[in-house]
Amino acid sequence: MLWDRRFGWLVFTYEDVAAGLKDPRLSARRPSAEDPIPRVLQPIAADVRELRSRQGKWLLCADPPRHTRLRGLIGTAFSPRIVERLRLHVQNVVDVLLDRAAKARRLDVIADLAYPLPATIIAELLGVPSIDLDQFKAWSDDIAGSFTLAPETMRRANAALRDLTAYVAGLVAEHRLKPGDTLLDDLLSQSASDALDEEELLAQCVMLLFAGHETTTNLIGNGALALLRNPDQMARLQTRPDLIESAVEELLRFDSPTQATFRSVAEDFELRGQHLRRGEPVLLMLGSANRDPKQFAEPDTLDFMRRDNRHLAFSHGPHFCLGAALARLEGQIALGTLVRRFPNLSLTETDLQWRPNVFLRGLAALPVSV
DSSP, X not given: OEEETXXXXXXXXXXXXHHHHHOXXXXXXXXXXXXXXXXXXXXXXXXXXXXXXXXXXXXXXXXXXXXXXXHHHHGGGGSHHHHHTTHHHHHHHHHHHXXXXXXXXXXXXXXXXXXXXXXXXXXXXXXXXXXXHHHHHHHHHHHHGGGSOOHHHHHHHHHHHHHHHXXXXXXXXXXXXXXXXXXXXXXXXXXXXXXXXXXXXXXXXXXXXXXXXXXXXXXXHHHHHHHHHOHHHHHHXXXXXXXXXXHHXXXXXXXXXXXXXXXXXXXXXXXXXXXXXXXOXXXXXXXXXXXXXXXXXXXXXXXXXXXXXOOOTTOOGGGSOTTHHHHHHHXXXXXXXXXXXXTTOEESOSOOOBOOOSSBOOBSOOEEEO
C-alpha cells in the first residue's frame, strides 16, 4: 500500500483488499455536503455541494445499520431467483440489438449492445420510458464524471444528478397517481413502517438507474475486447458454449469494470506498518487485487478453465454488488450470443479510447466487423 496525495491510501493486494471490504474500521460513507471538501475541489465547493449531498444518500455510500435497512428494502428485487425470470426477455433484447448489427454488417459493441442492453432492462424495471433512454445516457455519462475529481466533470456531474433526480421525482409522482407493475411501484407500496422516505426513495432510484447499467456496460465492453485480443479463448467459448458462466467470471477478474472502491478510515489502526488515521481516504484497488499472483496463478493470462476464481469485481462482504446476479445474466447472454452469432468477429480499429475514470474502467467505443 502507499499514500497518494490526491486519493489517499491505496491498497493493492488481494488479501488486504478483501479484508478491507469487510472491515468496519473502513467506512463506505461518502463525504456529504457538511464534510470537509478535498483540496482539489475547494475552488468549486459551492458547485458540487448538491452532488456530494445526493450521492451521500445512496445505498452504496452507507454503513450499517442504515445500509442494512436500505439493502433489505431493495435487495429482494435483485435476488438470483427473481433475476432468472428475466432470462428470456434479456435474450430477446440482445437478439433485437444484434439483428440490427447483422443487417448493418458492423457493430459498435458499446453503443449498440453493451450500453442499450442493461440500460433498457434497468429502465424497464423502474418504469422509465424507452423514449427517454438517450437523455438518460447523457445524464449517466456526466454522473460517471463525479468519480474523476476534475473540476469541470464534477460540475457537469452535479448538474446531471440534479436533473436526473428531478426526472425520477416526476416518475414517482406519475406512479403514485397511476400505479403499475415495476420495482418503483413495489417501493412505493411498502408499509409505512418500512417505507423509504421521499429523499431516500429518490436517491436509491437514481443510484439504481446509474449503477444498474454502468458496471454491466463495462463488463460487456471489456469482455468483448478481451475475447478479441485472446482468440484462443474466444474459440474455446465458441466450441464450448457451456463455459459461458466461468468465462464471464474470468472476464470480470481479468479486466474489472470497477477498478477501485472508496472507503474512509473510521478509527485509527495499523495496516502493513502504516498508521491510518480517522478521516483519511482509502481506495481499495479491486482491479489490482484481481491480478494478484499470490491469489491467482498466471494472473495476466485469460483462462476460461480457471478454478477457484474468487474475484472481487463485485466487491465483497456487506457491500457485495446488489445487482451482481443481473449483471452476470446480462453479460452471459450478451457475450455468449455475440460470439455464437458472429464467429468471425474482428476489430476494425486498434487505437481504442478508454473513458478517463479512476474508478470505472470502460471503453468509449469498440467498433467491430461482424
